[in-house]
Amino acid sequence: MQLNIxxxxxxxxxxxxxxxxxxxAAKPAASIILATGETPMGVYRELAALxxxxxLDASRLRIFQLDAxxxxxxxxxxxxxxxxxxxxxxxxxxxxxxxxxxxxxAPDPEAVCAAYDAAAQAAGGxxxxxxxxxxxxxxxxxEPPVDAAAPTRVVALTPASVxxxxxxxxxxxxxxxxxxxxxxxxLLAARQTLLVVSGAHKRAILYRVVAGPITPDVxxxxxxQANNVTILADKAAWGE
Ligand code: GLP
Numbered sequence: 001m002q003l004n005i006x007x008x009x010x011x012x013x014x015x016x017x018x019x020x021x022x023x024x025a026a027k028p029a030a031s032i033i034l035a036t037g038e039t040p041m042g043v044y045r046e047l048a049a050l051x052x053x054x055x056l057d058a059s060r061l062r063i064f065q066l067d068a069x070x071x072x073x074x075x076x077x078x079x080x081x082x083x084x085x086x087x088x089x090x091x092x093x094x095x096x097x098x099x100x101x102x103x104x105x106a107p108d109p110e111a112v113c114a115a116y117d118a119a120a121q122a123a124g125g126x127x128x129x130x131x132x133x134x135x136x137x138x139x140x141x142x143e144p145p146v147d148a149a150a151p152t153r154v155v156a157l158t159p160a161s162v163x164x165x166x167x168x169x170x171x172x173x174x175x176x177x178x179x180x181x182x183x184x185x186x187l188l189a190a191r192q193t194l195l196v197v198s199g200a201h202k203r204a205i206l207y208r209v210v211a212g213p214i215t216p217d218v219x220x221x222x223x224x225q226a227n228n229v230t231i232l233a234d235k236a237a238w239g240e
Contacts, residue, residue, distance in 0.1 A: 001229040003210055005238045009198050012234050013042025016130075016196055019230060020047060021056055023128050023192065029060040030127040031120070033182055035140070036066070036083040037132040038168075039196045048091035058092040062123060064116070066131070067140040068104040070154060070178035078169050078176070079104070102152070102180040109180055113152040120186050129190040133197045136160045137205050137218035141181035145216035151183040184219060188226045195223065197233040206237050 006012050020043065023030055034040075050056035065081055074081045081101055089099065100119045106112045120126055131139050136158060142150060143158045157165075157177055166172040187193070197206050209220040210231065223229045 001210070001224055001226075001231065003231045003233065003238075005233055005235060008234050008236070009042055012196060012198055012232050013046050016040065016043035016194060016232050017046030017050065019194055019232075020128070020130065021050055024056060024058055024061065027127060028057060029062065031062045031064065031123040031125070033064040033066050033126050033129040033131075033187065033190065034084060034088060035130055035132045036080045036087065039132040039198050040130055041087055043130070043196065044088045044091065047088075051092055056092075058094055060098075061092075061094055062098050062100070063089065063094055064100045064120065064126065064182065065102045066129075067179055067181040068102040069176040070104050070109065070180060071176055073105045074101075074103070078174065102182070104176075104180055109154050113154065113180060113183075116152045116182065117186060120189075126186065126190040127192060129187050129193045131187070131193060131195045131220075133195060133202055133205060133209065133220055134161060135164045135201065135205060137209060137220050139184070139187055139195075139219050139223075141179040142184050142187070142219045144219055146184055146219045147216060148188055148222050149185050151185055152181065153183060155179055155181055184222060188222055190227070192228040193223060193226055193230070195220065195229065195231045197231065197237045199234070200236045202233075202237045203239060206231075206233060 072079045162175045165175045208218050214221045
């Protein structure tokens with residue numbers, strides 16, 4: 001696990017984009033698990049700027065959606081797929097057909113979760129997982145406590161996650177109580193992981209992720225044992 005501390009959010013965004021651009025240049029058809037949330041948005045904007053300058057071709061990527069709220073179609077304003085489309089797929093020129101979705105409105109959510117894990121296997125594994133850090137240490141919606149072997153599945157959100165996601169959608173009543181998430185087993189098997197962490201509100205949990213025990217109570221602490229993990233944090237999230 002490599003911890004890179006950079007000055008601020010802009011530096012984090014540039015460094016994250018550089019890491020992703022290197023991977024894409026080396027493997028244009030890479031399979032990437034992609035987070036939404038606020039933290040990676042700057043990284044995606046930097047990548048879009050590279051594409052506009054014709055310095056990046058992301059059109060052959062295969063993208064795996066990290067997580068989704070249960071019961072929402074792709075056009076619901078709260079859909080995480082919609083957020084990914086606006087922030088990454090459209091600006092980077094990745095067609096919908098290249099995305100392995102977690103459709104929150106599927107009639108049989110367990111079946112789509114199993115299909116997701118099968119698709120990751122069929123793709124030869126995940127080359128890169130781009131992740132944010134939940135305030136309770138979750139990755140995707142792998143809420144604590146979680147087993148490292150947990151598959152992609154339906155989960156109930158903890159009150160802490162409903163609260164922290166409420167700011168995106170107006171209030172806690174607008175946040176669905178269930179979600180689909182890529183499982184810890186899929187995330188931990190990725191050949192490379194980029195975890196982006198910004199802001200003083202993440203400081204206590206980031207310290208536990210990096211320096212605390214590996215424990216089901218801090219899902220991201222399992223990254224201590226994973227392959228080729230880069231944590232990019234700004235000074236606000238780590239301290240001077
Ligand atoms: C959310 C999402 C995650 C996201 C994380 C951090 O609850 N389920 O996919 O990575 O929390 O979000 P943010 O980057 O906005 O802090």
